Structures are given as structure tokens and as C-alpha cells.
Amino acid sequence: MNALMGFDHVSVTFPAGRRQRVSAVDDVTFDVLTGETLGLIGESGSGKTTLARAMLGLVPISAGTVSWQGRSTAGFDRVGRREFTRSVQMVFQDPHSALDPRRTILQSVREPLDVMRRGERRERDAQAMAALDDVGLSSQLAERYPHQLSGGQKQRANIARALVTRPRLLVCDESVAALDVALQAEILNLLKDLKAEHDLTVVFISHDLGVVGHLADRIAVMYLGRLAEVAPTDELFTRPRHPYSEALLSAQPEVRGGSRTRRIILEGDIPSPLRPPSGCRFHTRCGHSAPACREILPELRPAGGDRASACLRIDELYPGDERSAVIR
Amino acid sequence: MSVTLSRAVRTTPRRPAVVWFSYAVLAVVAVVVLLADLLAPHAPNEQNLTAILQSPSWQHPLGTDDLGRDVLSRMIHGTRVSILAAAWAVGIAVVVGFPLGVLTGYVRGVTDAAVMRVLDALMAFPALVLAIGITAMLGPDIMTAMTAVGVVLTPVIVRLARAQTMAITQQTYIEAARSFGARGARRMIIPHVVPNVVQPIVAQVAVLAGFALIAEASLSFVQLGVQPPTASWGTVLARSYTFLELAPWSTVVPGAAIALTVFSLNILGEEIQRMLDPRRR
Numbered sequence: 001m002n003a004l005m006g007f008d009h010v011s012v013t014f015p016a017g018r019r020q021r022v023s024a025v026d027d028v029t030f031d032v033l034t035g036e037t038l039g040l041i042g043e044s045g046s047g048k049t050t051l052a053r054a055m056l057g058l059v060p061i062s063a064g065t066v067s068w069q070g071r072s073t074a075g076f077d078r079v080g081r082r083e084f085t086r087s088v089q090m091v092f093q094d095p096h097s098a099l100d101p102r103r104t105i106l107q108s109v110r111e112p113l114d115v116m117r118r119g120e121r122r123e124r125d126a127q128a129m130a131a132l133d134d135v136g137l138s139s140q141l142a143e144r145y146p147h148q149l150s151g152g153q154k155q156r157a158n159i160a161r162a163l164v165t166r167p168r169l170l171v172c173d174e175s176v177a178a179l180d181v182a183l184q185a186e187i188l189n190l191l192k193d194l195k196a197e198h199d200l201t202v203v204f205i206s207h208d209l210g211v212v213g214h215l216a217d218r219i220a221v222m223y224l225g226r227l228a229e230v231a232p233t234d235e236l237f238t239r240p241r242h243p244y245s246e247a248l249l250s251a252q253p254e255v256r257g258g259s260r261t262r263r264i265i266l267e268g269d270i271p272s273p274l275r276p277p278s279g280c281r282f283h284t285r286c287g288h289s290a291p292a293c294r295e296i297l298p299e300l301r302p303a304g305g306d307r308a309s310a311c312l313r314i315d316e317l318y319p320g321d322e323r324s325a326v327i328r
Numbered sequence: 329m330s331v332t333l334s335r336a337v338r339t340t341p342r343r344p345a346v347v348w349f350s351y352a353v354l355a356v357v358a359v360v361v362l363l364a365d366l367l368a369p370h371a372p373n374e375q376n377l378t379a380i381l382q383s384p385s386w387q388h389p390l391g392t393d394d395l396g397r398d399v400l401s402r403m404i405h406g407t408r409v410s411i412l413a414a415a416w417a418v419g420i421a422v423v424v425g426f427p428l429g430v431l432t433g434y435v436r437g438v439t440d441a442a443v444m445r446v447l448d449a450l451m452a453f454p455a456l457v458l459a460i461g462i463t464a465m466l467g468p469d470i471m472t473a474m475t476a477v478g479v480v481l482t483p484v485i486v487r488l489a490r491a492q493t494m495a496i497t498q499q500t501y502i503e504a505a506r507s508f509g510a511r512g513a514r515r516m517i518i519p520h521v522v523p524n525v526v527q528p529i530v531a532q533v534a535v536l537a538g539f540a541l542i543a544e545a546s547l548s549f550v551q552l553g554v555q556p557p558t559a560s561w562g563t564v565l566a567r568s569y570t571f572l573e574l575a576p577w578s579t580v581v582p583g584a585a586i587a588l589t590v591f592s593l594n595i596l597g598e599e600i601q602r603m604l605d606p607r608r609r
Contacts, residue, residue, distance in 0.1 A: 056507050058503065058506060058507055082509065085507075085508060085509045086508075089507070089508065090504070090507050092500050092503070092504055093500075094500055097499055097500040097501060098500040098501055098504050099501055099504075100501040100505075100519075100520055100523075100524070101501075101524070101606055101607070102523045102524060102606055103519075108501075111505065111508070111510070111519075112508035112509075114515075115505075115508055115509050115510045115515050116508070116509065145606045145607075147606065147607045158504075161504070165508065
């Protein structure tokens, strides 16, 4: 499989007061493969949303390159930029605030086509109605305003708006976090169906391991703006190769009770991205940190199979893995 | 599901009587402005020195002033002058202030900082004092005076529009629009920002209109606004004030007209704000 979108040593920083910058995403390298569903997980403040916004070009990248089908997005001309904008769409976290309260659902869903000036007004209306139909919203709702819809209906409208341009890549930023559990399942299944139907590649961002596990083929784990581990979903769940991934997995609530694994309790809060820790950014909370972890900033390295981990002590902590294949 | 129910619940509440009362007041004002020539029983400047300071009678329902002019006719013609003067001042404030506020709130940065410093300085002037100062320099004239009032009111609109724009641009739907390439006035500011900024502005405009009406009356009262013999609510009030002890009724009428209209404009502002909110439709 080839890469639809590639991140090559990408960093995103924001100005924060005088001569300070917050490092939201730091030196991130990975590929989004055509046709896959890539899960992106991490705690609040780990840079997931910034990374998502960087995918759409909504935040300026301070270092590195984002490439789309092998071409750097920075070098796009107007036509290329428009095609890229059409091809990469986002479903936002809060279904309510993502819709303009003063526009009807149909107007909102049609808007991307309006902006891209595609075809006649009647055609655009038809396409928007088709997108509403795709996500299972009845045409009666088209003339309603967002406040007249339920949370689930609103999120369906958001998905319809993202699909109306026939994108290749759909970025879902915590797209079910604001919904109750029953609705979450409904929307997740809808996304699954739509992915198959429309040949989509999906990047699914969440802090909820259960949700990501349900959907993703591969999972990337973020901690404080850097990637800790990238692995196929099953592998990550059964054999995590980074202490942070282990801690995340062990923190999952278990409905059936019993103690499958020892729970790893991380001490303290995620450190400030204004002054990230030296060396491995996780060393301040890691149960296995060695003196070297404080000095050396680990790169994401192959960790056996299709996995990559950014743990310095990977050989000591997880002996016996075969580490030959190089897959990012 | 509950959508239809909640809609029904929200659209049914009756408007309180005070709203209907305010609408009635403003309707009367509007009719008087439009049909002043037909409604006035006498010419506003027609003097009758044999019948000065008369009490209300069938011939002069609101009595006569110190020159024997019919107060009702002067009030009717004065309404047009006063309302137009207030509209002029508020019009200036909105036409200049609204685009400036949306622009500075949208682009921010250096433009914003520069514009806001100028407006801060302007805001330091009390509206009436500036108007008095300017008319003192340029000569008393209602248009000059109300232009000055409009200029002083502009920062109020700018600040409100700017603050509202800043709040709106933080909303996810703005970022969503940006994500599919909506940019500039045609695709971003006019469809998304303006409709969401307008609501508090409309309410503020009604309040400012009341203020401008009072400003007209005040300036005319001190003879820096509407010049005699032209009638306006302010000039009628000023004239009758001199003869307060001899003809008290004729001060009540312009005073009540000003008070009722300002009150009604405030109620109207609230109502408009409610009607513009799609959640209350």
C-alpha cells in the first residue's frame, strides 16, 4: 500500500506570550496509507487536534513537510490547492458548534460546493441532498436549523458536509466524543459503512481506546506532541512496545471486572509543552526511565513487525522481538 | 420527536402588553413623520399674537406658545425633524462603525490596534460636549451637531461589532468553513460573520437612537441644534420651558414624546434581538 498523506519531521509551534513558543507537534513522521483507517490516540494536550489541523493545512507548519500523494503540500499551485482542499475533509468534535446556527442544514452541507463553485445551483442542491441521504438524514430535515436537530443528527449533517466534495481522506477529530454511548456506536458504524462505500481513507482521532480499537487498522500513540508508538491495532492491544502505550491500555476501564492486567497509574500531569522535558518527553512519568532517558531524545524506530516505537530501552524492556523490517 | 413540541412551546408565549404599546407608539411616530403635512391642523410657524400661551382647546388641542403658534402642529412637524436628526446620527455610527468593527475584529493585528487607539481617544469625549464644541466652532446647525453625535457614537458600534466578531471567529463553524476553503468577504465574512454579529448591533442601534433623540433635544434646547423658527421636539421644549409657570402643559407634551419614543425604541431593540435569534423563531 502506498502513502496517501505523508508527514516528514513535521513540527507545529504556536506563539505564547513574549518570545515563547508552545511546541504542539514535534518532529512527527508517519504515513497515512491509502485505504486504511489510522487511529490517533493520546491524552488531552498531546497534540492530536493540532496534528489533525496540520493535515488540512489549517495551522502553519514550522518545520518538516506534509506531502499528499507524494507531493509536498507547500508547493501546491491554486489548482493543486483546490484539489487538495476538496480531497481532505474534516469532521469536527462538537457537532453543534461546527454548524452555523443561522444556516439551514442544506445550506451548510452545500457550502463546500458553493465555495468551490462547482456546477449549477440545482446540481449542488442535488449533491447536498444525496450526501444527506448517504448519512441517513431524511430530506425533511434539510430545511431545519441546527438547533432543531438532535446531537446525532447534527453529527450526521457534519459528516454529510465532509462527504459532499467526495474526499479521499476524512479526518475525524474526536467526532463521537460529544455523543452518548449509543449514538457513538451508531456514528462509528455509519463511518465504517461510508468508508467502504466511498473508498475513504480515514484518520480517526480520539482519546478513547475502545472507540479507536473498534475502527482503526493501525494506531499511532501521541504523547506531548511526539509519536510514542505506531502499530497495527491488534499488535498494539496485545503487545504494546512503549511504556506509555502500556499505561494507556492498562487504564482502560473493564466492564466485566477481574484483573486482566496490573493497572499502571501515571504520576502527575502531562508536562507543559512550553518547557517539555529533556530527552524522552515521557521520562518524568515513566516507570522504567533510566538516566539515559533524560539525555537522549528517542526517534521512532522499527520495533518488530509493522511496529515502530520511540522507547530508548525497547530492547531491554521487550526482549525477544525481531526488529528487521523498516516500516514507518 | 420533541422538536415540534418545543417549537410550539416557544412560539406561543404572548408578547407582553408593553411590547404592543411600544409598537403602537412607534407606529404613531412613523405615521406622523410620513404624514406631517396632512395631520397638522395649522402651519407650524403661523403666528397669532392675539392668542398666545393659550390652554388646550378644540381649536388648539395642545394650546399655543408665546408667539401664538399651535403647539400640536409644531410637535407634529417637529417629529419629522427630530426623528431624521436622530436617524442621521445613528446612521453615521452604523455605516462607519459596523464595517470597521467587523474588519478590525476579523483581521486583528496592527490594523486593529491602530483603529482601536484612535477610537479610545474619541470615546474619551462625552458625546454632547463634543457636539457642543463642534457646533460652537462651525456655527449652530442641526446637521453639524448630529454629525458630531454620530461620530462620537461610532466607537460604541465598532467595539460591539469587533467584540462579537472576535467571539464568532472562535467558533468551530468558522474553522469548518476555512477547512473547505472559504475565505474573504464573499465566502466568509458576509455569509458567516455578519449574520452572527448583527443581532446585538440591532439592539444597540435602538438604544443609540434613543440617545440621539435626547441629544437632538438637548442641543436644540441650548440653541445649538435646530434653529428657530423650525420646530423640533427640542425647540418646542426649550421654548415652552421659558414659560413653564404660565403654560406648564406645553412642556409636558414634548417631554412625554421624547420619553415614550426612547422607551419604545429600547423595547423594540429587545424584540428585534429576540426575533433575529433562530432558536426563538
